Amino acid sequence: xxxxxxxxxxxxxxxxxxxxxxxxxxxxxxxxxxxxxxxxxxxxxxxxxxxxxxxxxxxxxxxxxxxxxxxxxxxxxxxxxxxxxxxxxxxxxxxxxxxxxxxxxxxxxxx
Amino acid sequence: xxxxxxxxxxxxxxxxxxxxxxxxxxxxxxxxxxxxxxxxxxxxxxxxxxxxxxxxxxxxxxxxxxxxxxxxxxxxxxxxxxxxxxxxxxxxxxxxxxxxxxxxxxxxxxxxxx
Numbered sequence: 001x002x003x004x005x006x007x008x009x010x011x012x013x014x015x016x017x018x019x020x021x022x023x024x025x026x027x028x029x030x031x032x033x034x035x036x037x038x039x040x041x042x043x044x045x046x047x048x049x050x051x052x053x054x055x056x057x058x059x060x061x062x063x064x065x066x067x068x069x070x071x072x073x074x075x076x077x078x079x080x081x082x083x084x085x086x087x088x089x090x091x092x093x094x095x096x097x098x099x100x101x102x103x104x105x106x107x108x109x110x111x
Numbered sequence: 112x113x114x115x116x117x118x119x120x121x122x123x124x125x126x127x128x129x130x131x132x133x134x135x136x137x138x139x140x141x142x143x144x145x146x147x148x149x150x151x152x153x154x155x156x157x158x159x160x161x162x163x164x165x166x167x168x169x170x171x172x173x174x175x176x177x178x179x180x181x182x183x184x185x186x187x188x189x190x191x192x193x194x195x196x197x198x199x200x201x202x203x204x205x206x207x208x209x210x211x212x213x214x215x216x217x218x219x220x221x222x223x224x225x
Contacts (some may be wrong), residue, residue, distance in 0.1 A: 034213060038185050042217055043201075045213040058191065088153070090154075098146070098156035098169055098203075099154075099156070099214060100170075101146075101154035103151065103152065104153055110166075
């Protein structure tokens with residue numbers, strides 16, 4: 001059975017702090033891993049990681065995948081209150097089927 | 112920009128009713144998905160479809176069925192609604208091919224079964 005574990009489940013930090021969110025997975029026929037940010041409505045896509053060791057960056061967010069150790073991390077530097085959200089990790093299996101989501105990390109940034 | 116539209120943001124129905132949730136995407140995507148999201152359980156895949164009239168069960172298909180008569184529309188059907196189907200339902204779509212795979216989500220339908 002596929003398994004995705006995100007940690008921590010929740011995190012409260014102050015503006016300006018740097019945070020690291022973790023995702024470990026066990027997925028049959030792994031193809032790639034996706035990170036999403038969910039505020040009040042639909043999850044919005046952040047990154048898709050396919051290869052180990054290659055960091056993807058978008059502004060203050062970055063992410064990296066380790067396919068040997070089966071985990072990924074999402075870093076957010078100089079956090080802002082607008083970063084408050086649930087961050088979802090979702091490995092993708094081969095084929096057309098859907099993603100397997102972790103339960104998410106609920107991140108709260110305090111002013 | 113990809114637009115995935117779910118017909119209702121909030122819906123209240125009674126136990127035993129047949130419930131239809133509709134989803135439309137405007138990007139000619141081949142793949143469409145229905146998830147439900149519950150506190151403490153995260154997003155779980157109910158059904159997906161990779162082509163018109165094609166459907167595949169996801170992780171929790173019991174109590175649900177789907178219909179994909181046209182490429183842009185994917186319907187989720189609760190044959191006889193029960194209270195344990197109260198949840199947030201999210202529809203998503205994606206195209207084929209690894210290079211452009213991210214699933215795009217609708218805003219969700221919060222369904223309450225009384």
